[in-house]
Amino acid sequence: MGGVKHRGGTYPYYPGCTLSTQARAYDRSGRAVAAALGIGLQELAEWQCCGATFPLTIDDSMALIAPTRVLCQAQDSGERVVTLCAVCFHVLRRCQVLLADDAQMLERINWFIEQDYRGELHVAHLLEVLRDDLGWNAVGSRVSRPLDGLRVAPYYGCLLLRPREEIGLDDPEDPSILHDLIRVVGADPVDFPYAIECCGSYLTAKEPRVSERLSREIVASAQESGADLLITACPLCQFNLDYPQRETRAAAAGDGLPVIYFTQLLAVAFGLPRDTWGFEDHYVDPIPALTSMVGISHEV
Amino acid sequence: MHTLISIDTVRGPFVREIEEISGQNLLACNQCGMCSAGCPVASAMDMLPSQVIRLAQLGMEEALTAGGRGDTTVWLCASCLACATRCPKGVDLPRVMEALRQIQLRRGAVRMDLDALPPQLARALPQVAIVGAYRKYLK
Numbered sequence: 038m039g040g041v042k043h044r045g046g047t048y049p050y051y052p053g054c055t056l057s058t059q060a061r062a063y064d065r066s067g068r069a070v071a072a073a074l075g076i077g078l079q080e081l082a083e084w085q086c087c088g089a090t091f092p093l094t095i096d097d098s099m100a101l102i103a104p105t106r107v108l109c110q111a112q113d114s115g116e117r118v119v120t121l122c123a124v125c126f127h128v129l130r131r132c133q134v135l136l137a138d139d140a141q142m143l144e145r146i147n148w149f150i151e152q153d154y155r156g157e158l159h160v161a162h163l164l165e166v167l168r169d170d171l172g173w174n175a176v177g178s179r180v181s182r183p184l185d186g187l188r189v190a191p192y193y194g195c196l197l198l199r200p201r202e203e204i205g206l207d208d209p210e211d212p213s214i215l216h217d218l219i220r221v222v223g224a225d226p227v228d229f230p231y232a233i234e235c236c237g238s239y240l241t242a243k244e245p246r247v248s249e250r251l252s253r254e255i256v257a258s259a260q261e262s263g264a265d266l267l268i269t270a271c272p273l274c275q276f277n278l279d280y281p282q283r284e285t286r287a288a289a290a291g292d293g294l295p296v297i298y299f300t301q302l303l304a305v306a307f308g309l310p311r312d313t314w315g316f317e318d319h320y321v322d323p324i325p326a327l328t329s330m331v332g333i334s335h336e337v
Numbered sequence: 338m339h340t341l342i343s344i345d346t347v348r349g350p351f352v353r354e355i356e357e358i359s360g361q362n363l364l365a366c367n368q369c370g371m372c373s374a375g376c377p378v379a380s381a382m383d384m385l386p387s388q389v390i391r392l393a394q395l396g397m398e399e400a401l402t403a404g405g406r407g408d409t410t411v412w413l414c415a416s417c418l419a420c421a422t423r424c425p426k427g428v429d430l431p432r433v434m435e436a437l438r439q440i441q442l443r444r445g446a447v448r449m450d451l452d453a454l455p456p457q458l459a460r461a462l463p464q465v466a467i468v469g470a471y472r473k474y475l476k
Contacts, residue, residue, distance in 0.1 A: 054464040089468035093416060093435035095360035100472065124465045199418035209422050235377045235417030239469035242462055243449050247381045247413060276463050 047077030048166065049114035051107060053125040054086050060122070060272035062315025066300035067121045067163060069313035073179055074171060078119060078163075084110050089124055090239070091131045098145055104132035105146045109154040117159045119166060121300070123271035127196035127204065129160040134203045162197065164214050164270060164299070165206060173221045181308035183223030184331050189302065190227045190264035190294075191215030192255065194274045195235050209233070215268060218299055222306035229262035231255040236277040249281040256282065256294045265326045266295040268302050283320040295323035305333065346396030351440075355393055358436035363394045365426045372420035372430050382410040386420060390433055401437055403446065411437045412448060412474070442476040449474035 048071075056064040071078045087107050092100035107129060111118035120126040136143045136156045143156050167176050191212075198209040207214045212233065216226040234255060237248025256278055259267050269275050279296040282288045297319070304313050305327065316323050327333040346352075356363060366387075373385035384392075384400075384407045392400050392407055401407040414434040421429045441448070449470055451459065 054468070059461070059463045086464075086468060088472065089465045090416070090472045093429075093432045094358050094439055095432075096358050097439075122465070124469070195417040195419070199422050201422060233419075235415050235419065237378075238415045238417065239466050239473060240378070240413065240415050241458075242451075242454065242466045242470035243474055244381075244413065245455070245458055247378065248415075250381070251377055272463050273465050273469075276461070276466070280458075280461060 047079045048117060048119040048161075049111050050078035050080050050119050051084055051087075051111060051125060051129070052080060053084075053120065053122045054089075055124070055272045056122050060275065062318050063121055063272055063275070063298045063300060065315050066298060066304045066313055069309050070300045070303045070307065071163065071166075073307050073309060074167070074176065076166065076171070079114070081110050081114060081118070087125045087128045089128065091128045098142060098149075101132055101135070101142070101146055102150055104128050105136065105154050106150055106152070108133060108136070108158050108160075109150070109152045112155060112158045116157070117161050119161050119163055121163050121270070123162070123194065123196040123269075124273055126160065126162045131200075131203045133158060133160045162206060162270070164197075164218070168214055168217070173217055176218070176303070177221040180222055180306045182306055182331065184302070184306050184327075185223050187224040187327070187331060188227045188263050188265045189219045189224045190229050190259035190262065190267040191219055191232060192259070192267050192269045192274060192278070192296075193233050194269065194271050195233070195238070197270055198233060215270070215299060219268070219302070222302060224302075224306075227259065227262050227264040229259045229264065231258040236274045238273060238277075241273075241277050248277055252277045252281050256296075260294050264294065265329075266297060266323055268297055268299045270299055279320045288321055291325055293321035295319065295321045295326050297323050305331075340397075342395050346398070347394070349396045351398040352393070352396045354440055355433060355436045358439050359429070359432040361429055361432050361436075363390060363428075363433070366390045366394065366424075366428050367426060369425060371423050371425060375419045375423055377417060377419065378413045378415060382413050383407070384410045386410060386414070386430055386434075389437075390428070390430060393433060393437070402441055407437075410434075411441075416473075438473065442474075445476070447475055 088103035193212050201209045219226040237251040241248040282293045370387045373387040389407045389410045416431045
């Protein structure tokens with residue numbers, strides 16, 4: 038691997054609830070891609086839900102209990118824990134930052150959960166590991182099926198980017214990490230105006246019509262900008278952008294916009310076995326978009 | 338229609354409660370409107386996010402709780418943090434919205450009915466959506 042920054046070895050890995058159930062394709066493709074790059078993702082021996090939202094109140098510490106338990110479960114496995122789910126990443130990273138800065142809160146939560154989180158763990162997203170530990174050159178050297186000519190919309194959403202001070206993964210108004218990943222596999226990143234707009238998040242469970250409208254705007258924007266498919270790092274974004282397309286005329290006519298995880302794009306470009314891709318759970322089948330550009334079809 | 342603005346509401350318990358829960362200084366907002374301009378859900382709201390914080394500054398509790406015109410805004414905010422990223426005065430408006438939701442939830446409001454979801458959607462929803470919605474809309 039050229040320009041290697043990676044020290045090799047294994048990272049403790051927190052999959053979270055959604056990647057163990059509805060978004061198994063993300064988990065499966067993520068583990069396969071990491072393994073292909075020489076990274077071991079070692080699932081934590083014990084873990085539970087992170088809480089799925091970071092509390093925006095300052096007078097209520099209850100909601101910090103779930104993410105702190107996760108940090109506690111991870112701290113003895115290493116200095117860092119890796120996540121794939123953008124929601125888990127967001128919640129755990131903000132909890133990490135808060136407890137590193139607030140000794141009083143750390144003491145209070147530790148007292149309540151009767152554990153000793155030391156406040157030192159670092160929560161990383163796999164994207165950061167690829168960019169900062171391995172470097173894009175090393176990722177690129179693993180590509181065996183360059184996706185030349187494929188136009189891919191990098192959809193960042195909210196949770197990977199904001200708030201700037203706590204997340205710090207990328208420029209929240211002009212991010213580039215998914216653009217770089219798309220270039221590394223030989224495809225063309227498609228700029229589109231809705232790349233950092235919210236998909237509606239958990240509104241989908243309360244006001245599905247509102248979140249469907251947001252998602253249609255995002256999908257239409259990517260398609261009007263010429264995208265063949267769209268990549269995301271979030272299982273909630275994936276669902277919110279993919280599900281509303283299930284019964285549309287465009288999808289029936291094969292004109293839907295496939296919404297896939299960045300790990301699935303890498304799995305295809307790395308030439309990994311099809312059972313690691315996990316496309317069968319998608320509402321818009323990604324295979325036709327790949328067929329026309331890179332000659333992949335449903336036939337094995 | 339007359340709207341009474343008085344020191345009793347501007348310096349009243351409702352404003353204090355919002356500031357205590359959110360940790361935000363409401364009067365830092367100078368009504369530039371950047372939050373409303375970039376809010377992805379604004380078109381579905383009865384009142385713009387910048388109007389909500391203006392009414393919060395003035396302690397207009399009735400307008401910002403159940404039955405008031407600002408109520409849809411409070412419950413449609415998806416905490417996407419676009420406004421907080423762009424606010425030139427450093428106001429974290431999603432925290433203000435969370436405080437307005439919490440004030441109602443802590444008084445016993447229940448703002449979500451999972452049974453009302455279309456069954457196909459309920460089966461397909463990712464766990465994070467359900468857990469997240471529970472934490473935002475129920476106490």
